[in-house]
Structures are given as C-alpha cells and as structure tokens.
Amino acid sequence: MGCGRVGSTLARGLEVRDHSTAVIDQNPDAFRRLGPSFTGSTVTGRGFDREVLKRAGIETADAFAAVSSGDNSNIIAARVAREQFGVTNVVARIYDPGRAEVYERLGIPTVATVTWAADQVLRRLVPKGDEPLWRDPSGTVRCDQMLAPSPWIGRPVREMQDGTGGRISHLTRLGTGLIPERETIVQEGDLVSIFMLEQDSDAVLARFHNGPTDEER
Incomplete structure (x- = not known):
C-alpha cells in the first residue's frame, strides 16, 4: 500500500526478485512511478478498505507492506491485513518514533523512517564511533x-x-x-x-x- 518513492521502489525490487506484486494507492497517477516495465497489478483505493485489499489479492498474499505517507493509514491497513485476512508477514512504515515503539510491542513490525534517517545522518556528523x-x-x-x-x-x-x-x-x-x-x-x-x-x-x-x-x- 502506497506508491510513493518507497512503495514504487519496493514494488520494482520485489518484481526483479521474481515476486508477483500488487500495488494500492488512492491516486492513480502515482502508478506512473512504477515505470512501463512493471507487470504487477495496480489497484486504486484506500489500502485499509477490505474490498480494495481483496481486489489486490490480499486473500492469497504472502506478505503486506504499508508504506503510504500516513502513519494512521499504515497501521490500520497493517492490522486489517494481519487480523482480518491472516497475513503473518506484515510491516508498516511509521514516521512517529513513539508510535513505532508501541506497535512493535503489539507485534506489528515497523520501520521508523525518521529515527533511522536521523541515526544515519548523526553517524556521519559526530566523531566516528560515537554512534x-x-x-x-x-x-x-x-x-x-x-x-x-x-x-x-x-x-x-x-x-x-x-x-x-x-x-x-x-x-x-x-x-x-x-x-x-x-x-x-x-x-x-x-x-x-x-x-x-x-x-x-x-x-x-x-x-x-x-x-x-x-x-x-
């Protein structure tokens, strides 16, 4: 879910590794980021809507990534995929580090992009070995x-x-x-x-x- 820079890069990376992929986004223009060589399916709609998820093939999915720009949308979609459709391999991108920690404790793997990016920049600013x-x-x-x-x-x-x-x-x-x-x-x-x-x-x-x-x- 989410066809921004992260979502489109992730989808292409999965396809290169011979995985079949469906991409969900509210904005149909976002699918242009996938490029003309992308052979997976695209579904326009909200990624936490059950019917939209079904159209994307959630009922037979091995994994689900929620990487839209909204924390709330990502965590709701991740929970729907796991709790209502039984997808065990679920990950959500979360911007708020505090929320990321809470959801990790609830058993929902998260990628805290702000914390990760800040740590990477900090490691390059401070003396080597401090971070x-x-x-x-x-x-x-x-x-x-x-x-x-x-x-x-x-x-x-x-x-x-x-x-x-x-x-x-x-x-x-x-x-x-x-x-x-x-x-x-x-x-x-x-x-x-x-x-x-x-x-x-x-x-x-x-x-x-x-x-x-x-x-x-």
Whole structure:
C-alpha cells in the first residue's frame, strides 16, 4: 500500500526478485512511478478498505507492506491485513518514533523512517564511533562496527565475545562478510560487528578497545 518513492521502489525490487506484486494507492497517477516495465497489478483505493485489499489479492498474499505517507493509514491497513485476512508477514512504515515503539510491542513490525534517517545522518556528523551502526526501534539493542583493536589480533572470536560481553554477529574481512565460528581467529583489518544492550554499551566498548585482561592473556 502506497506508491510513493518507497512503495514504487519496493514494488520494482520485489518484481526483479521474481515476486508477483500488487500495488494500492488512492491516486492513480502515482502508478506512473512504477515505470512501463512493471507487470504487477495496480489497484486504486484506500489500502485499509477490505474490498480494495481483496481486489489486490490480499486473500492469497504472502506478505503486506504499508508504506503510504500516513502513519494512521499504515497501521490500520497493517492490522486489517494481519487480523482480518491472516497475513503473518506484515510491516508498516511509521514516521512517529513513539508510535513505532508501541506497535512493535503489539507485534506489528515497523520501520521508523525518521529515527533511522536521523541515526544515519548523526553517524556521519559526530566523531566516528560515537554512534552505533544500528539501533532497534525501542532503543534497547545496538550494533557497532569497528576495526578489531590490536590486542585482539590473533585471538579467537570466542575470547573477544566472552571478554567483552557483546555478541559478534559477523566480520568483514577484505571486503567480504564472514560469519565466524567461536574459534575463528581475528585478523588485522577485520571489521567487527558486535551487538550489545544499550545500557551495557560503555562497558562493552571499553573492554573491546582495551583488549583482554591480564587474566585472559
């Protein structure tokens, strides 16, 4: 639902990946954004209207994305798709960060575009490393990506993870992503992606940069 810049880009991206797609928008002129090569269906109407959703094929849909410009419309449509039509894979774009957190707690996955955009801009404004790579909508969990400090070079991921209290999700080595085993040896130049609770971040990051303790060495 929604054929603005996000919706049209999403629809084309799904089609390129061989998914059949239906796009709903109140304004029929919006479908021009899909381009002449788009082969999916287009439905004019309100995306939270049951009959409009049925015309778009909601009864056999595997997933539903509500990405219009209105928070209320998106959340209503997402709830109708999930609760009345049984679509389990539903996501809603929400501009208001406070609402996004509430709906996440209700079990409706949201993309808080304002929070995400602000975080991305902030990461480029402040000194490198001051802001995380990613933070979940509730602000509870964060992911930081940093070069492996020299004290950890030559040591297994297991020691880094146990020593810092964070969780190493992956390494980027020579430009290629790598999901490490516990015994994978950290090499010079590795970019380490580490998840942690926001409340523990000061301690985790300090242990990450300081390296193993004397006992661990």
